[in-house]
Amino acid sequence: MKLGGYMGKILEVDLTAKKSRTFPTGEDLIRDYVGGRGFVAKLLWDLVPRGADPLSPENVVVIAPGPLTGVFVPASGKVHMGAKSPATGGYGDSNMGGHFSPEIKYAGYDALVVRGKAEKPVVLVIDDDKVSFEDAGDLWGKGAITAEKILKDRLGEDFQIAVIGPAGENLVKFACISHDFGRQAGRTGVGAVWGSKNLKAVAVRGSRTIPVAQPKEAFSKAKEMYKTCFHKPGFKTWTPYGTAEVVDWVNKVGAFPTKNFSTTYFERHNRINGQSLKERILITDKGCFGCPTPCGKYSRAQTRLGEVLVEGPEYETIALLGGNVALGEIEEVAYANRVADELGLDTISAGNVAAFAIECFEKGLLSREQIGRNLSWGDLESVVYLLEKMARREGIGDLLAEGVKVASEKIGGGSERFAIHVKGLEWSGYEARWAPAMMISYITCDVGAHHNRSWAITFDVAKGRDSLEGKADKAIELQHIRPLFDVLGLCRLQWVEIGFELENYAEIFPMVTGLGYSWEDLIKVSERIWNLTRAFSAREIPGFGRSFDYPPARFMEEPVPDGPAKGKFLARESVDRLLDDYYAKRGWTKEGIPTRSKLSELGLDFVAEELEKDGYSI
């Protein structure tokens, strides 16, 4: 099948044997999973051996652009990266922008599959058809941003590079993959999987043209799409602040993570908001491939620990390495951001872990002797110290590098109550004690407590924040739409932030690919993928089910102590009602496992057979 948007082959690399081969991008794979996140999910299901240790050579890395990546569709620079997650033991993926994704297509591939483990640290270099394994001995131990710069100098500016930092090398469970000096695939510990394979970096350069089914029509539609973006009301106001703009709003509605989510209102929010970023540290904007609305910001910040240049900080970093550890100056957040980026740490999880450690110290569950110093809220030195320790697994950092779930199980003393995670993945930047739609979104997210599959807090505001009605339906609707962007290889911010209509994507998809899918067909694909990723976790995690979908006890039992959400919490009975509703609407069992009939409806009979083998009653 020769379709537009696809290069027709997948590159498979065996790091153990230092060999590579290609195989055709299967017609079934394209038809049922389309690309990006869909390819990641299906290839992981097929290729990861049941029960594989996520940090063993058996685990498999899949890196996939989408069918719209790298052509002239606005903001078509997203790449999806997946593996069995070392953070959760289940399905794991993360995506990032920049320019890495289109280059994979230009090199001729619809996906990269990386297996095995190199004997020594390597850089995987893909130069069109030529695949080589370059020694990375001199790069091992180097920071992610430093290593990327060295590789750019060594290989040439036209190579696009994705790289891990010391955290990935040291198998930190929330290590990220970095690209373009500040874009990260941050979540689920995919960087640690690279580290476990001695894979320091992947460098790609390509010279091919991506075929397009109806080039004239697609080009004309894409031009119209850019124009529409530029003329949206408010377009001019969106770009200067980027995602940091939302800090004040999240604080105002009582959802801003503060001091390890002990409260949801941070008094110093106006020192770390979009205005502070713009007026005090911003140098210039930065966009990803084909982006009409660049949200990236280059900043320069001066602190008592020194000066840094950093891409960011983005909202999530401000929330978790700002409010959540009580850093109250934007310069300090930028400094911590840069430290985490260079170490190759996911700022969301790292901010959670640092806050957890500070609270443990405050409550006497970790001593000064165990930590190596005193810790306090709002103290940049404390935060930087913890980031360094966890990335290098030194001292207390060895325990913290496991993430808050494992750390709390070892520390005990009731610390599980304030270990803020779901399924082992730390919570991102929206507290949900007074936002049931956001709560059900977080706890049912397929990778753990992550916001990007469904962001539903405005639905709570619109429909009533104490009401549970319709909240599960909204989460499901968004869990199909939002990840579809990850399937297509697109950024979703244009749709979300400036109201760019979904119809545009529905219209251009067949023009690029030649696949006659309607938007509803694509949503069905997204639902298929959602069920497959849930089933992957059920296959890989013994006893998987409802008990893995609960939020931390803090959110179910501790009323918010102050601010706009004062007194609010979501009791366990309410969480159970949300889960009951969600599972029923999804066609899952009361334990949250996809039923045979739902799997059959989605063409996933092979999945049902595997789950039945595991003893699930579906």
Next chain:
Amino acid sequence: MKGDPAKIRVTLSAMGHSAQYFPGGSGKVEIYVTPPRTLEGILEDLCVAKDLFMFALVEDKKVGFDYVPRDGDEVVLVSPVMGG
């Protein structure tokens, strides 16, 4: 009401995902109000929660929800950013 000399015309446009919660889901309404009425008051009249928006813009300049629109104003309401 159109034609009532005591009222002024104000156009409200919602930018981004909160537009779906506007009356009719269109994200844009043209209304006639008796001045002086704050933006917050106008949204209350429309049964639209002001917390659905981060801020408002008039002629590309940020205004608060205490802003009192003038006749012919086109007010853009900006939805919260998500992600990062």
